[in-house]
Amino acid sequence: xxxxxxxEEGRSAAGLSGDSIIREIKASxxxxxxxxxxxxxxxxxxRPLAAMPNPRLIRVCKEDEGVGICAGLAYTDKRALLLIQxxxxxxxxxxxxxxxxxxxxxxxxxxxxxxxxxxxxxxxxKRYGVRIVEPILDAMGIAYHEIEAQADVAKIRPAIDDAxxxxxxxxxxxxxxxx
Amino acid sequence: MRRDLCLKAIARHVTDADIVLPVYSTAxxxxxxxxHPLNYLSHGAMGLASSHALGLALGRPDKRVIVLDGDGxxxxxxxxxxxxxxxxxxxxxxxxxxxxxxxxxxxxxxxxRGKVSFAGLARSAGYESVHEFSDLKIFEQQAGAIxxxxxxxxxxxxxxxxxxxxxxxxxxxxxxxxxAFRDALKAS
Numbered sequence: 001x002x003x004x005x006x007x008e009e010g011r012s013a014a015g016l017s018g019d020s021i022i023r024e025i026k027a028s029x030x031x032x033x034x035x036x037x038x039x040x041x042x043x044x045x046x047r048p049l050a051a052m053p054n055p056r057l058i059r060v061c062k063e064d065e066g067v068g069i070c071a072g073l074a075y076t077d078k079r080a081l082l083l084i085q086x087x088x089x090x091x092x093x094x095x096x097x098x099x100x101x102x103x104x105x106x107x108x109x110x111x112x113x114x115x116x117x118x119x120x121x122x123x124x125x126k127r128y129g130v131r132i133v134e135p136i137l138d139a140m141g142i143a144y145h146e147i148e149a150q151a152d153v154a155k156i157r158p159a160i161d162d163a164x165x166x167x168x169x170x171x172x173x174x175x176x177x178x179x
Numbered sequence: 180m181r182r183d184l185c186l187k188a189i190a191r192h193v194t195d196a197d198i199v200l201p202v203y204s205t206a207x208x209x210x211x212x213x214x215h216p217l218n219y220l221s222h223g224a225m226g227l228a229s230s231h232a233l234g235l236a237l238g239r240p241d242k243r244v245i246v247l248d249g250d251g252x253x254x255x256x257x258x259x260x261x262x263x264x265x266x267x268x269x270x271x272x273x274x275x276x277x278x279x280x281x282x283x284x285x286x287x288x289x290x291x292r293g294k295v296s297f298a299g300l301a302r303s304a305g306y307e308s309v310h311e312f313s314d315l316k317i318f319e320q321q322a323g324a325i326x327x328x329x330x331x332x333x334x335x336x337x338x339x340x341x342x343x344x345x346x347x348x349x350x351x352x353x354x355x356x357x358x359a360f361r362d363a364l365k366a367s
Contacts, residue, residue: 032237058237058266060230061258068227069262072234075219075364080234098223103357 016150018044018178024156025055030081030108032073034058034066038085040112044178046083055081063088064095070107071099079164082109086133089171093136100169101140107169108160110147118176122146137171148175180315182276182338186212186247188319189274192326193245196367198235201247202228203283205276206351207344209247216363220351226255229263229273236268236330239364243270243326250277250297251289257300263331264305271330273301278340286340301333313337 022045025033033055035046050057060066063084070080089096089111100107116122116130125131137144145155156172163170182205190213193199200219201209209218219235222228229246236244253259253275263271279292289295298311308328312318318336325334350356 056237058233058262060262062256064224064227065230065256065259065262068222068224068230068256069234069237071223072219072231072236073238074234075361076235076238077365078238095224095227099227103221103223 014149016044016148016174016176016178017153018048020150020153021045021147021156021178022048024153025049025081028079028081028157028160030055030079030160032056032058032070032078032080033083034060034069034080035083036060036063036066036085036088038083038088038112038114040085040114040116040174040177041083041110045110045174049083062091064092067092067095067099067107071103071105074105074107079106079160080108081160082107084109085112085114086129086173087114089133090129090136093140096142096169097140101142104167105169106163106167108163108172109169110172110174112174116175118148122173122175133173142169142171144171144173146173146175180313180318180336180338182278182336182341183208183212184315185276185318185336185338188315188322189245189247189326192323194243197243197245198232198239198364199245199247200228200232200235202249202252204341204344204346205247205249207346208341210350216359217367219360221357221360226252226259228252229259230256232271232273233259233263233266233268236271237266240268240270242367243272244268245272245326246274248273248275249282250275250279251281251284253297254289254291254295260301260304260306260333264301267331269330272326272332272334274334274336276336276338278338280340282340283346297335298333301335306331306333308332309334311335311337
């Protein structure tokens with residue numbers, strides 16, 4: 001259930017700015033980033049976020065913990081972003097099913113796609129672990145956006161705002177390493 | 180110790196402002212002891228109550244957040260001890276009712292029953308305040324002081340497995356339960 005068309009012509013090996021993604025995270029009024037390190041977003045997102053006082057970084061041992069933490073924060077009207085790898089997303093399917101989908105909670109997930117080839121749509125990846133992500137999200141009825149080209153960064157704030165407005169989860173799939 | 184009596188001892192020190200997250204069998208006992216809209220009952224997946232609690236504690240540092248966990252549930256999310264100790268919310272109290280069984284799933288023994296030390300795990304995870312009780316009278320005497328400590332605090336209660344229980348899970352997972360909690364939290 002991709003909520004806006006993946007721009008084939010915009011998909012390129014051109015860089016993705018980590019600073020611009022962090023600006024959008026802050027502009028989305030995210031107060032907490034909850035994370036298990038992900039190699040795709042490690043240098044461009046997690047490391048600079050860890051050096052900032054705001055949003056506050058909560059390091060977790062396992063991604064499904066983060067789903068619960070973000071849920072508790074949502075009840076207190078504090079916005080949170082779960083920054084993880086797709087392996088963690090797959091490991092947390094039951095928590096996402098129960099907490100985010102069945103309870104209709106705004107769990108916002110930014111997910112690095114480990115080993116996705118730059119310029120190749122996730123569904124066409126040679127990597128099984130990448131190829132299955134979007135079909136699984138479709139099966140779960142969870143909206144997602146591909147964030148791979150710089151133009152895609154503009155999708156982040158509206159997607160997070162919409163998740164909180166509609167009380168529903170959203171997944172932002174990071175398709176290449178941000179600078 | 181009997182779990183229901185332990186819960187009554189805790190309830191004597193819980194105020195109307197406190198958020199309480201009881202899990203599974205403990206939740207049904209707790210609903211009899213302290214029915215209240217600030218009971219947070221919908222955890223979505225086994226083991227996650229303490230993680231929801233951490234989110235609530237971070238988001239509402241003005242409130243005490245009290246988890247009434249089970250040993251099987253904690254084993255399913257054991258990393259929560261490390262995460263919570265690191266985040267160090269001053270308002271979080273993590274009780275575990277250790278009965279050695281998956282009571283809500285047929286009473287099968289937990290792995291490590293009688294061998295694993297939950298208090299030891301909490302200490303190793305970085306909790307500075309850890310308590311363990313197997314005597315109800317001593318627990319009753321100390322429960323109030325423990326709940327006045329600065330968190331995060333971990334309390335292991337060695338309890339007997341309870342008997343059969345009527346479990347209507349709509350009392351935990353119903354949409355009306357979550358809405359009542361949401362409304363009560365906004366108002367408090």
